[in-house]
Amino acid sequence: MPVYINKDHQRMFYEEIGTGEVLLCIHPPGMGRKVFVNQYELSSTFRLIIPDLSGHGDSDTTKIAPAISDYSSELLDLLEHLQLKEVILFGYSAGGSIAQDFALTFPDRVKALILSGAFPKVAVKLLEVEFKAGMSWVKQDPGSLAKLLSFSHFKSPEIRAELEHHMSKSDPFVWYHFYNESLKYDCTDRLQEFKMPLLLLYGNRAKWIKYHVKYYQSCSDPSLVIVDGAFHQLPASHGPIVNQAIRDFYERTFTAIQKTHGLL
Template sequence: MPRCKIEYGDLYFDEIGEGDPIIFLHPPGMGRKVFRFQKPLSEQYKVVFPDLSGHGESTALLKKVTIQKYAEEVLKLADFIGLKKVALCGYSSGGSIAQEFALTYPERTAAIILSGGFAEVNSPSLKYEHLMGMYLVKNSPKTLAKVIATAHTFEKNYRAELIEHMLKADLETWFHFYHESLNYSCIGRLKNLNVPLLLIYGSRDFINQHLRAYERELEDFNRTIIPKVSHQVPVKKWQEFNTEIAMFLEKQSAWR
């Protein structure tokens, strides 16, 4: 497995395929294993799945976790691989990193895809989800890992793989990733988002109400609602998810 050496440790990542690059960004705790079913996209694209610092196999640890620092980390990874321009696919809070990257480094961003994404936490349900995550990281991380893994899959081996990978996370990093996601907002800068954007939500996901912020602030973006699924679209509806990504990126000419 390749590793990217940065000043505060090593970032581990999987890199598969050839073509236009997509970097996938995971939510707090989960690591790259949550993107198991996006590997088939390597038939068309170069897909990159990092364990962000403090997660999975990565030995890198940020002294202070912020969404901005994670965006810088993604830039260092892109530089290490030699990618001039990348598409970013952020899942849940990973989408905050994708948005921050696109706003800070627009010249390096080909497109962003947000699965269950939000510009800020502005609903009681999503705030509660973050606070509960923070509580369980502090008090029972094994319980949290089991709850998250079971929400994604009932397949025994994959569930065990997700749990094992989550429990490799540095607990302080896991906690502060939740905290920073809870307090992050790019609402005031959304009008400056000048890269192609695709929003993907499950029809049963309460987070899809956050679509309204993008409708208020942006005139031109793509959206799709996947039926009969809640938040875990990349795993539970991966065929539809991958198809939407491929169709969206085929329309873009930012790399060319």
């Protein structure tokens, strides 16, 4: 597994699988890169880069309470290390807060933006309660929270155990502050700045998450996929559907761009 030593002399672990366009996956608080295990199959189409953010999984922790912007800077440093000019960003849940911040701060480095169960701000009381419950839980018993999240994401006992073990390595201090920063994050007044192709993925049964779709209407021609019968955990619970949606989005979007520029 590749390891990168960042500018703060901390180790950052990441998976690198496949060849082709780079798809950089950004995980939610506490979960680490293992939440994207069902996306490994995309390596037949993309070059996957799946890091453990600082304080998560196998990466070293940080002494500061990281802000969303800190994680964006961390990802930029990783891109520089890998000599990548631009990537397709895939942010899941609160990982989407980092993806959106990165795309707004470094738009020239983002070829396309994919958000699964994301939100430009926490605009629903139920979601706010969920965040605050997670923050309280991770302070009191992060082990049982890791067990619950592993169980809610995957059916396979082996994958559940692997994810739970991986989450047990995450620093509860960082985990808590990632929740807190995502709870406070708000980019609603900047959504019109997203000029890159945008794909939104939601489960139709995650009503308090799906509510946020309306905010993205100000974006330039976003693509939307609603998965019938699904809750919030799409990359884990409906991996094949998510993966095919990403492939279709990429082919539809970039084939059209190539034709427009006479490259096909």
